[in-house]
Amino acid sequence: MKIKKMSDIKFGMELPLFIPDTSLSAAKEFAKIVGYSGGGRFENHSQARAQGLPGALLPGIMSMGYLTRVIHEWAPSGTIQHIDTIFRAPILADHKHIISAVVTDIDEENSVIVLDLSIKNLKAETRVFGTATISIPKF
Secondary structure, eight states, rough: OOOOOOGGTTTTBBBBBBBBOOOHHHHHHHHHHHHHHHSTTOOHHHHHHHHOSSOOBBOOOHHHHHHHHHHHHTTTEEEEEEEEEESSSSTTSSOOOEEEEEEEEEEEETTTEEEEEEEEEEEEEEEEEEEEEEEEOOO
8 A cells, every 4th residue: 555645554564565676687777887896705606705795785775775775665655765774784686685674653744754774684684774864745
């Protein structure tokens, strides 16, 4: 269900789960676009391991982009005022992850909500978590 106005939202409401494209090719392409390419950590598992990493990573700002996408797909008329994230562990390329979010605060007077966000791997290990503050139209 897409959220159009504040009255559509209930405390504890869960956003639809989202499985982002965490493929090595997506990480490599994104890294190139944002100027992160060339070091291997986002483009090549072997080069990343040679740098002491467990494998090629998804860029952190790519993860935040996916979080933003989840919010805007759920509430296209909403405006993200703030996102705060903590990167607890790297998101590895070529490993499936699931993004979830839940409404944890509703300020009806100011037409603002807060979401708790998380990105977990298939072992249910939290890799990234945080909050987002979103303004939603009243009507």
